[in-house]
Structures are given as structure tokens and as C-alpha cells.
Amino acid sequence: MSRSKKKLQPPLVTNLTCSKCGSNRIIQNAEIKPRDGGIPPSLSLEVLTGEKTMFGLGEKIEYAWVYANLCVDCRHIDLLVPEDDAEKLWKAYQDKNNGLK
DSSP, X not given: OOOOSSOOOOOOOTTOOOTTTOOSOEEEEEEOOOTXXXXXXXXXXXXXXXXXXXXXXXXXXXXXXXXXXXXXXXXXXXXXXXXXXXXXXXXXHHHHTTTXX
């Protein structure tokens, strides 16, 4: 498995507005964690690569940390991953699905 050791965050955006109501009162890059402190401590996306693991017992998995932008006014949440992780997941998805777009 290739879980990132360093946890990258999406860049902060100046003048960010809510995709639903247009407000600029946005809390950016909030981490999403279980309330009870359970394991895993943060949420991540997983994409199967189609490539067999070292011992052939399954498929390799690519991971990306998930963050949220929260609109204070309408409480809408947008989920996002760092750009590098999104590219890594897209490559794994295409590899698994033979270039499907």
C-alpha cells in the first residue's frame, strides 16, 4: 500500500466563496475525523489500481486524505483532496479501467 507518510493539505484559497450560497465565510481544510477518536484517525479515499500486491493476495490501493471546506452561513460542505493525491488517484483509476475516462 502506498499511503502517504506526509499529510498534504490543499492550498488555502483567498476570496473563496461557497459553491451553494456564495458566502465568503468558509472554514478551509478542516480535517474529517471520527468523533470518538477511533482508527483510522482521518478519512481517506481509496482507489484500487488493478495491480496485484507483492504476494498476489489482492490489488494495490492508492490513498488520498480528505479535507472539507465548511460554509458557516449555509453549513454546506465541499470535500476535497490535495492536487497531487487527486492526480495519483486518477492514474490508478485509469490503470484499473484501461484508460476509461
